[in-house]
Amino acid sequence: MKMSEGVEWALHTCVNLSWTDPGDAVPAARLAEVFSLPTAYLSKHLQALARAGILISTTGPRGGFRLGRDPASITLLDVVTAIEGPEDAFRCRQILKDGPGGRPDVDYRRTCTISQAMRKAELAWRTALAEQTIADVRRTVEQRDPTAPEATRERLR
Template sequence: MKMSEGVEWALHTCVNLSWTDPGEAVPAARLAEVFALPTAYLAKHLQALARAGVLISTTGPRGGFRLARDPGDITLLDVVTAIEGPEDAFRCRQILKDGPGGRPDVDYRRTCTVSQAMRRAELAWRAELAGQTIADIRRTVEQRDPAAAPATREALR
């Protein structure tokens, strides 16, 4: 499975926004500048996060983006799904229907051993992402690098 670079950008941006003052919106250009990212491309991902209810977008001179919920209520799966979409990574095309002994009346998505194994793996992956929040990531970063939060707050001003 390969995710777009937008997932990495979105996760880092959410962690960075978790260090801002509550209610403070940060312009997309400033968020992009922190990691030297292309503003237009990051803004596209920020809008996807806003549509998914992860961020709130505000317009005007003090406009920008901020977290829509407490960082402890935003899972990594929320962010990945906002950027990549909700579709399954593995899509069973039911090729067994055309194989030896295949039957056109059978739904092989439910009976195929390969399909079932891939579904179990994907569910485990999604459960792992759903079990971690932006607050968890923020906490780990702060433990490893206590200067990260103040440095980020300063960079976002």
């Protein structure tokens, strides 16, 4: 499964925003600057996160983005879905209907062994992402590098 680089950018941005003071909005340009990302492209992903309720976007001279929910309530799956969309990674096209012994009255999405195996794997992947939150990632980063929160806050000022 291949995801766009926007997923990585969005996840890192959510962790970085989790270290800012509640209510403080950070401009997209400043968020992009942290990792030398193109502002326009990151902004597109930030807007997707805002539409999903993960971020809140504010306009004006002190405008920007901030987390829209507690980091413990934002799962990695929430972020992936906001960026990539809710569609299944594997899409059974029911090619068995046209194969040997195929029947037009059968829904092969439900009976095909390959379709079932792929759906089982995707469910495991989605479950693993749903079990991890931005708060979990933040905690792990802080354990590995206790200076990360303050260093990030400095770069976002």
